[in-house]
Amino acid sequence: QVQLVQSGAEVKKPGASVKVSCKGSGYTFTNYVMHWVRQAPGQSLEWMGWINAGSGNTKYSQKFQGRVTITRDTSASTAFMDLSSLRYEDTAVYFCARLPTFGGAFDVWGQGTMVTVSS
């Protein structure tokens, strides 16, 4: 079945970087755009950016521009989200979600990865 499986929880110190992976299976990875969304404890969802898994093109939210890098490895059907210069307020669950390149909405989500920033 179609699924997105993310890497495990991370604990990082302020100023460090974190890299979260998202492996797609059950579908053609390069036919979709992979988005990254985060959710701080008790808060709503916040869009971070996307990568077109086929072309490799990316777009980032202005809020995270310069701190976030999204990449992909098509041979492994995996997308990656790298967030640098971590702050306490980056503590959140990070989700990947796919969007068809041919139109539609975020139809499949990863299970989420908890990132805790703590000294």
Next chain:
Amino acid sequence: EIVLTQAPGTLSLSPGERATLSCRASQSVSSSSLAWHQQKPGQAPRLLIYGASSRATGIPDRFSGSGSGTDFTLTISRLEPEDFAVYYCQLYGSSYTFGQGTKLEIK
């Protein structure tokens, strides 16, 4: 940037009742770019509705979406116990924004 405002913040209803959730955009948006997601505690969101009114695969027909312009509605015709969750509207396409959510709780 377009802001999505959901109302009410919390909705208390009983199983079997009808739920009506609102999502208002700060400016007119394309209906083809409005989605609703359901999220239960400790879980990822799940797509319910896309294009304002199209049900996603496997979503029961008690869920329906409507609206256009700046005002959109998610209706759950008869609440089942598993429907009590947080619901988010989302804009997608040229921009990606979520509302703050409506918590649907058991009365």
